[in-house]
Amino acid sequence: MVDMKDKVLTGVSSLDKIVGDGFNRGDTILVAGQPGAGKTTFGFQFLYSGVTKYGENGVYVSFVESVNKLKRNALRLGWDFEKLIREKKVSFLDLMQTTGEKGVDANLTVIMNEIELTGAKRVVIDSLSAMTTYIETKADARTFIGMLNRFLEKAGCTSLLLVEMPWGKSDIGSGFEEFLADGLIVLESSIDGFRVRRMLFVPKMRGCDHDLNCYDFFISTNGIDVSPIPAVSKRKI
C-alpha cells in the first residue's frame, strides 16, 4: 500500500513548490544541465539537507571528481560533509577507476551495498553520463539504466541521476534516459543577450502537480537558489 502523500523535500525550498511539494518518495529524478549549471551543487544540497533537516542518510556516487575535490568544493559552500561522513550519515563513493567495461555491473553492486550499509534514503549519481560511458550500445545502456532505477526503487531511495548536457546543446543524454526516470529537471545554462543565463524548468514529474514555468536560478554561497517568479525575456523592444 503506497502512501500517496509521502513526499521528499529537495533541499531548495523554492524548488519544492515547482516540483509539486517535493518529490514522491522512491522516485528517480534526472537532473540535466550544461557545465556550470549547478548539478553537483544541487546534489550536495539534496544530500546535506536530507541528513541535517530530514534525518535521511545519503550516498554520493562520483564517477567524475575525486572525493577530496568534492568535499573541498562542498566546504566552500558551507557544507561540511567530513563531519557527516564520520557520523556515518553520508558516504562518498569514488568509482571513476572502476568504470571500465567489466566494471559497470560491479559498480551497481558496490552502490547497492553502500546504500544498505548506510541505510541511505537519498542517492546522487554523478553522473549517469560518466557511469554509462563504457556501455557500447544504446540498447545495453537502456537495460542497465532500467535495472539501476528498479534497484533504487526497491531500496526505497529517492535518487538524483545527474546528466551532462554539452555546452550549446539541449539534448538530454542519448534520448531515452528521460523516459526511464520518474522526473526530469533541466538546469539550462546558455548565452542569452551577452550573458550566461541559468534557468530551471521541469518538463516531467510523474504523479505530481508540477509547475511548467521556466525560472531563473542562481548559485551562491548558499547553494542553488531559484527565483520565486517565473522567468521573462530580458530583451527589451
Add this chain to the structure above:
Amino acid sequence: MVDMKDKVLTGVSSLDKIVGDGFNRGDTILVAGQPGAGKTTFGFQFLYSGVTKYGENGVYVSFVESVNKLKRNALRLGWDFEKLIREKKVSFLDLMQTTGEKGVDANLTVIMNEIELTGAKRVVIDSLSAMTTYIETKADARTFIGMLNRFLEKAGCTSLLLVEMPWGKSDIGSGFEEFLADGLIVLESSIDGFRVRRMLFVPKMRGCDHDLNCYDFFISTNGIDVSPIPAVSKRKI
C-alpha cells in the same frame, strides 16, 4: 464484412471529436510524445475507460517501468487498476527484463497469449521505442512492427503504441513507424515563451474525418484534458 461505423472511444471526450468520433475498431494508433507529455497517462485512461465505461478488457505492456510503479502512479490519478486486475478485466505485463536480443519474438508471443487469455479489446504498448531497442537494423524493426500490427489487427484489438520523442526533438521513432500505423497522435511538450507548453495534434487517422488543428492539453488529477478550442499563439505583439 466490416462495420464502417464501429468506433472505439478514446477515454478523453474532447479527443474523441478530434480523431473523428473515436478510433476505428481494430486500428493501431501511434501516440508520440516528449518526456512528461502524458503518453502513459493517456494509456491508462484508454484502458481504464475501456473497462469501466465500454466493457472492453485491456492489456498494458510495459517495457519501461515496474508494474508496481505504474499502478501507484495510476492510483494517484484515481484509477484503481488493482481491482480491475483482480476481476481479470485488465492485465499488466512487465517485459523489461526479456527485451534482450532473443526476446523480441518471444515477447510478441507473450503479448498475444495474454490478449487471448483476457479477451482484451484494447492494448497499450509502453513503449514501442523500448520494445524494439534490441533490434539491430531498421529493416528488421520495420518487419517486426509490421508483424505486430497485423497480429493486433487479427486479434481485433484497438491499440496504442507509445513512441518516445526525446526532449527538444520532433522526430517520431526512426522515421517509418508512423507509416505502419493507422493513426498518429502527437503529444508535443516544448518550451514556448519561458513555459513548457503541451499541445496535441493528429496528422493522420486513416478513414476518419479528423481535425487538423493543434490543441493545448493539460494533465490533471483526472488525467489528460484537451482544450475544446484550437491553440493560438501566446506571444503578444
Add this chain to the structure above:
Amino acid sequence: MVDMKDKVLTGVSSLDKIVGDGFNRGDTILVAGQPGAGKTTFGFQFLYSGVTKYGENGVYVSFVESVNKLKRNALRLGWDFEKLIREKKVSFLDLMQTTGEKGVDANLTVIMNEIELTGAKRVVIDSLSAMTTYIETKADARTFIGMLNRFLEKAGCTSLLLVEMPWGKSDIGSGFEEFLADGLIVLESSIDGFRVRRMLFVPKMRGCDHDLNCYDFFISTNGIDVSPIPAVSKRKI
C-alpha cells in the same frame, strides 16, 4: 514512334491540370508525403478511376498494410475494390512478408507477372521505402529502382511509386529516387500556424508543361481534392 499526346489522367481532375493535362503514358511518378498526407488515398483514386473511367486495369502492390485493411479503408471512401478484383480488373499484392533480403528480386518477378496477368496499365507501389528497406547499400538500391523503372516502362505501365517522408522532414527517400523517376509530386503535411496544413506541388514532370505553384489540398470522403487556386500565406500581418 511515340504518341506525344498520349496522356494518362490522374483521377483527380484539378491535379490533371497541374501536372500538364495528365501524366505521359509509361512514365513513373514519385509521390512523396509525410504520414497522413494521402499517398495511399491518391493511389486508390488513380487505380479506381483508371478502371471505372478509362478502362485501364491496375495493380496495387502493398509492402505496408494487409490487403484487408486497404480494401476496408478504400471502402470508407466509397471505392469498392472487391468488385473490381472479382472482375479481374484490379489486383492487390501483399508482399510485406517477402521483403526479406533475398526477396527483393523475387518481388520484382511477382509484380511483373501480375502486371502481365491482369493486363494492367496502372501500377501503385506502396511504398518504395518499404520495398527497398532490406537493400543494404545506396548503390544497390539505386540499381534496383533503375531496373524497376525500366521494367515498368517496358510493360507500358504508368506508375506511382509512393515514398515516405518522415514527419517534420522534407527529405525525399535517400536523395536519389527523385532523379530516377519521370515526375515528382510532393504531398506536404506540416504544421503551419497551429494547424496541420496539406499542400501539393510538382517540382518535376518530364516533358510536361506543369504548374509550379503550391496548392492546398484536402482529403474527404471523395478522396483527394486539390484547391483550384494556388496557396497563399494564412498568416496575417
Add this chain to the structure above:
Amino acid sequence: MVDMKDKVLTGVSSLDKIVGDGFNRGDTILVAGQPGAGKTTFGFQFLYSGVTKYGENGVYVSFVESVNKLKRNALRLGWDFEKLIREKKVSFLDLMQTTGEKGVDANLTVIMNEIELTGAKRVVIDSLSAMTTYIETKADARTFIGMLNRFLEKAGCTSLLLVEMPWGKSDIGSGFEEFLADGLIVLESSIDGFRVRRMLFVPKMRGCDHDLNCYDFFISTNGIDVSPIPAVSKRKI
C-alpha cells in the same frame, strides 16, 4: 600554345553571357541541380546546338534513363536526336547496367572509345552522381573524377557533368567534385513563397569573366531560357 579566345557556346544564348561569352574549350563544367531543375534539358540543348549550329559532334552518356526515354523527352522539346544519330553526329550511351563495382573503369574506356569514334567535341555525363555510385570511398571517387576530367581534357572535349542535388538540399555531390571541375553552374529549384522557383547562378568559371548574379530561368518547349535580368525578391513587404 593555347588559343585564349577559343570559346564554346552553351546553346542558351542568355547563359553564354553569364558564363563569360561561352565556356573555354576543353573545360569540364559541373551542372548541379535539384530534381526538375532542367539538367537533362540543358544537356540536350548543349549537344543539339553543338551539332546543328556549331558543327561539333557530341556524346550523351546516360547512367539513369533508357535511351528511348531520353530521345522521346528530347523530341517533345523539338530536338530530333534520332536523325543526328543516324548521321553519326551524336551518340547516346546507356551505361546504367554496367555501373556495378567492376564497371567503373570499364565505363571510362567505353566513353573514351565512343568519343574517339564520333570525333565528339561535346560530352554530357548524366549523371556524375549515378556514375560514381558504386565507388565506395570518397578518396577513390575523387581520384576517379580527377582521371575522368584529365581524359576529357586530353580528348579536347568540352563537357558537362550533371550532378544531382536532392530536393531541399544545396549540397553539391560529396563536397569535392566542385573543386575538380573548371566551372560550376547551379540550377536551383526550391520553394520560394508558395511556388517552385528556378534560379541559375555561376559561382565558378575558371579563367572567365563570369557574372555573379542569380537569374530566374524557365523550361519551355524551347528548352531552358534564362531571364536577361538578375533575380529580385518576389516577396513584397
Add this chain to the structure above:
Amino acid sequence: MVDMKDKVLTGVSSLDKIVGDGFNRGDTILVAGQPGAGKTTFGFQFLYSGVTKYGENGVYVSFVESVNKLKRNALRLGWDFEKLIREKKVSFLDLMQTTGEKGVDANLTVIMNEIELTGAKRVVIDSLSAMTTYIETKADARTFIGMLNRFLEKAGCTSLLLVEMPWGKSDIGSGFEEFLADGLIVLESSIDGFRVRRMLFVPKMRGCDHDLNCYDFFISTNGIDVSPIPAVSKRKI
C-alpha cells in the same frame, strides 16, 4: 585541510576579477577557443606571469607547434622564455611526435616527470584536442582525461587545458571534457556584423563567485586584454 583562500592569479588582471579573484589552487581549467582566439597567448601569459610575478615555475606541453616557433611567437609579444628556460623556471615539452597510439600513457609519464623536475605549479597543455587525437573511443578519452586531471591535482598544479573549437562551431571537444574540469573559459571568435569579434565568458568555475557576462577581448603586443565593461550588441536598430 584546504586553504579556501589560496588563489592563483591568471596573468590577465581583468580576467582575475571575472573568474572570481583568480583560480582556486590545484584546479584544472578548460580554455576553449576557435583558431586565432588567443588560447596559446593566454597560455604564455599564464606561465610567464607565474614565474615573473608570483614565483611559480611552469611547464608548457605542446602537441602542435615546435618549441622554436612557440618561443619565437612569445618573443614577438615581449616574453623571453629562453631566459626563463635557462634559469630552469620554465620548461617546454614538444610531444607531437610521440602522440601515436601507444604514446598516450607514455606522454603522461613524461609530463608528470617534468613537473616534478621543475617543481612546476602551473601547467599548460596545448592542446587537449591534439593530446587525445589517437585515443579511439570516447570512453577511453574520458578515462584518460579523468586520470590526467587527478595527476595534476595530486601534483598541486593549477593547469590550463587548451581545447580547439573549429571555426564556425561552438562545440567544446567531444562534449564531456567540460564536465571533467573545474572551470571553463570560452574564448569565442566569430563573425559579428562583417567583423571577427572576440568575446570571453566563463560558464563554469567551481567554488568561485565568477561573473556570467560576456566580455570583448583583444590581443595586442601585451597579450590578451579583456574589456572591463560587459559586451553589448554592436548592431544598431
Add this chain to the structure above:
Amino acid sequence: MVDMKDKVLTGVSSLDKIVGDGFNRGDTILVAGQPGAGKTTFGFQFLYSGVTKYGENGVYVSFVESVNKLKRNALRLGWDFEKLIREKKVSFLDLMQTTGEKGVDANLTVIMNEIELTGAKRVVIDSLSAMTTYIETKADARTFIGMLNRFLEKAGCTSLLLVEMPWGKSDIGSGFEEFLADGLIVLESSIDGFRVRRMLFVPKMRGCDHDLNCYDFFISTNGIDVSPIPAVSKRKI
C-alpha cells in the same frame, strides 16, 4: 635568433595590410575557400610576385589540376609561368596520380626535394584537402599535417595550404587543420541577396597585428583585388 621584422609580402597589396604588413617568414598559412573563391588565383599571385618582385623562387604543388591547365589559366591572368619555369625560378609538381594510400609520405619527399632543388622560399599546396584524401583517420591526417608544417618551417619556406570549403558550408577541413597553421585566411563565396558575394577575412595570423574586418574582394584579369574599405551590408531596409 629570429628576425622579428622579416616579412613576406603576399602579392596582393591591400591584403598585405590586412594580415599585418605581410606574413611572417617561415609561416604556414591556410587559405580556405568555396569553389570559385580564388584560392588557386591567389596561389599564382603569391608565387609569381615572389619571383618577379621579391626574387624568391617558388614551388606549386598540384593534387587537382594538370600542370597544363594550371599554366593556361595563369596565362589568361597575364602570368607567364612557362618562362619562369624555364629560368628554373618556379616549379610545378603534378602529384594527383601518386596520392594513393602509400603515396602520402612519398609525396612529402618529392615536395621537399623539389624545394631544395629550386631553392624555393614560397610554396603553394593545392590542395591540402586533396593531398590528405587517402589518409584514413583524423589522427593520422593530423600527424601528417603537423609533419608537413615542420618540414616547411625547417626549409625556411613561407607556404600557402589551400583548403576546400564545399559550396554552402563554412567548415574548414576536418576541424583541426586551422589549429596547425600559423595563419588562416578565409575566402568566402556565398549567396547574399541574389548574388554571389566574395568576402575575405583573417581570423588568425600568429604574431601579427592583423585586421579583423571582412572585405569584399574581386577576381579580375589582374588576379585577386581586395577592397580597401571594410564590407558593409548590401541589404537595404
